[in-house]
Amino acid sequence: MNWLNNLKQKSPKQRFLFILGLLIFCFYLLLAYLVAFWDDFPLEITTTGRRTMGGLLVLYASFRFYRLIKKEDE
Incomplete structure (x- = not known):
């Protein structure tokens, strides 16, 4: 519940950026899903390459989410 109180005390700019x-x-999670599982992918990449790229995008999205949450705690 403490994080809910922190959201109410933030300025509109901080809430917008969050x-x-x-x-x-x-967006990055959706992009990872599309790259990994879209059968008619417009670029000529092997299935393994597409799944690897999707996995890297999921890792990057997780990193961004971690930084977003860590920034909110400060």
Whole structure:
């Protein structure tokens, strides 16, 4: 519940940047899913390459989410 109180005390700019960070996180997860599992992918990449790229995008999205949450705790 403490994080809920912290959200209410933030300025509109901080709340906007937090929501924007969450949207970017969701975008990277969606991009990872599309790269990894889209059968008609427009680039000529092997299935293993696409899955590897998708996994790297998931790791990057996780890193961004970690930094977003860590920034919110400060």
